[in-house]
Amino acid sequence: MVKMMREILPRAFSAKPCRFTCYATASQSTLAQPCHENEPILPKMPPFDYTPPPYTGPSADEILAKRQQFLSPAVCHFFKNPLNLVDGKMQYLFDEKGRRYLDAFGGIATVSCGHCHPEVVDAIVNQTKRLQHSTILYLNPVIADFAEALASKFPGDLKVVFFTNSGTEANELALMMARLYTGCHDVVSVRNGYHGNASGTMGATAQSSYKFNVVQTGVHHAQNPDQYRGVFGSDGLKYAKDVDDIITYGTSGRVAAFIAEAIQGVGGILELAPGYLPAVYSTIRKAGGLCIADEVQSGFARTGSHFWGFEAHGVVPDIVTMAKGIGNGIPLGAVITTPDIAKVLTHRTYFNTYGGNPVCTAAGLAVLNIIEKEKLQQNAFTVGSYLKQRLTSLKDKYEIIGDVRGRGLMLGVELVMDRELKTPAKAEILHIMEQMKDMGILIGKGGFFGNVFRITPPLCFTKEDADFLVDAMDFALSKM
Numbered sequence: 001m002v003k004m005m006r007e008i009l010p011r012a013f014s015a016k017p018c019r020f021t022c023y024a025t026a027s028q029s030t031l032a033q034p035c036h037e038n039e040p041i042l043p044k045m046p047p048f049d050y051t052p053p054p055y056t057g058p059s060a061d062e063i064l065a066k067r068q069q070f071l072s073p074a075v076c077h078f079f080k081n082p083l084n085l086v087d088g089k090m091q092y093l094f095d096e097k098g099r100r101y102l103d104a105f106g107g108i109a110t111v112s113c114g115h116c117h118p119e120v121v122d123a124i125v126n127q128t129k130r131l132q133h134s135t136i137l138y139l140n141p142v143i144a145d146f147a148e149a150l151a152s153k154f155p156g157d158l159k160v161v162f163f164t165n166s167g168t169e170a171n172e173l174a175l176m177m178a179r180l181y182t183g184c185h186d187v188v189s190v191r192n193g194y195h196g197n198a199s200g201t202m203g204a205t206a207q208s209s210y211k212f213n214v215v216q217t218g219v220h221h222a223q224n225p226d227q228y229r230g231v232f233g234s235d236g237l238k239y240a241k242d243v244d245d246i247i248t249y250g251t252s253g254r255v256a257a258f259i260a261e262a263i264q265g266v267g268g269i270l271e272l273a274p275g276y277l278p279a280v281y282s283t284i285r286k287a288g289g290l291c292i293a294d295e296v297q298s299g300f301a302r303t304g305s306h307f308w309g310f311e312a313h314g315v316v317p318d319i320v321t322m323a324k325g326i327g328n329g330i331p332l333g334a335v336i337t338t339p340d341i342a343k344v345l346t347h348r349t350y351f352n353t354y355g356g357n358p359v360c361t362a363a364g365l366a367v368l369n370i371i372e373k374e375k376l377q378q379n380a381f382t383v384g385s386y387l388k389q390r391l392t393s394l395k396d397k398y399e400i401i402g403d404v405r406g407r408g409l410m411l412g413v414e415l416v417m418d419r420e421l422k423t424p425a426k427a428e429i430l431h432i433m434e435q436m437k438d439m440g441i442l443i444g445k446g447g448f449f450g451n452v453f454r455i456t457p458p459l460c461f462t463k464e465d466a467d468f469l470v471d472a473m474d475f476a477l478s479k480m
């Protein structure tokens with residue numbers, strides 16, 4: 001069957017997309033006439049009242065050639081013909097020809113308020129004009145105001161913030177603090193998780209495709225409480241027992257920390273099985289360890305039901321790490337912890353040149369205000385629930401959709417060739433992604449096998465956008 005689909009795929013959608021408008025070309029619009037009653041018609045993007053300024057820079061081909069010559073070969077791109085995106089406005093992106101795309105990936109779950117949200121732009125521009133950089137060795141009001149505002153979003157004793165430039169840096173710092181605080185080295189992380197790519201975080205990351213063959217010590221990878229592919233289904237307590245066993249058999253009995261995402265993002269939008277986190281937190285604390293919540297993707301209202309992903313599990317971590325959505329795309333990360341744990345960094349000098357700089361923290365403060373003012377958490381909940389329900393109905397229509405999961409505007413759609421064996425539909429997902437791009441939708445992809453659509457748009461995504469996305473996916477699937 002796989003072979004047959006691969007043979008059919010290249011012919012499935014041969015019309016060239018229009019380069020200037022968001023709608024179909026004449027040749028595509030002939031497809032808009034359904035042959036059969038239940039066949040979907042080519043969907044149209046919701047209207048949007050914004051025209052970007054004309055672009056006069058180099059073409060996509062010229063940029064690609066320069067990238068290939070001057071950038072690391074590790075710098076990769078989506079799509080056979082990569083897009084040159086030159087403008088953004090809220091949930092939309094524009095290419096060099098002014099063609100509009102619905103952004104359903106949000107710069108990898110990073111654009112929280114919307115591309116170039118005017119209040120974030122104002123905050124950045126105004127602060128840049130006044131003072132761009134001085135280091136934390138001098139006082140400046142913005143870092144303190146943002147730390148205070150951020151701390152107000154956390155429960156319990158989580159009140160002390162340290163700013164970084166990225167999620168990797170935040171997790172490196174969190175792991176080091178846990179090791180210093182406990183005097184232990186062993187860390188437990190969850191298989192299929194992603195926590196960054198520096199020396200400590202690459203150790204905690206548990207997917208071979210993101211691990212280089214360099215020294216990574218002291219991390220034990222526990223069974224993934226994956227409700228779709230995991231051996232214990234949705235029984236969180238059975239998976240939690242593995243952490244207990246790791247501590248008993250693989251360590252001195254004492255550990256530094258446990259680190260996990262509430263919803264694995266890079267791993268394919270996998271929600272931890274219910275009951276897992278409370279049980280593991282209790283096991284880790286009995287072994288003297290600290291519990292670290294990696295909220296780099298699931299934080300800042302993305303999950304809709306809560307502001308932080310861990311809250312859905314009824315736990316309070318000892319350390320929380322953040323990045324991505326915190327700055328709507330500006331390089332900013334943070335670690336929050338208790339005053340007691342934070343003190344460990346005073347044993348030596350810990351310093352980060354750019355961490356907490358006025359421009360990034362001004363952006364962060366604006367983001368927090370916008371999430372509140374524009375009720376983006378509520379929107380993520382309402383639109384995300386609607387989108388999930390529509391995607392779930394697609395699953396009833398197409399065998400290739402093995403699972404629809406996630407919360408709020410952090411959703412995953414896993415494609416499989418066979419629902420029984422769950423064989424990853426790797427080539428098929430690439431094909432559908434290309435088709436959706438041609439229809440004007442940029443969707444993400446991930447999961448260990450690269451067969452999961454990741455839907456993590458800016459939180460201003462509307463129900464009309466959700467309808468457009470699902471109709472386009474329906475259309476692409478119907479042509480396979």
Ligand SMILES: Cc1ncc(COP(=O)(O)O)c(C=O)c1O
Nearest residue numbers: 166167168194195196265296297
């Ligand atoms: C959950 C999680 N933690 C940490 C990171 C690392 O963040 P960064 O790429 O900003 O270093 C990522 C990046 O995708 C992530 O998804």
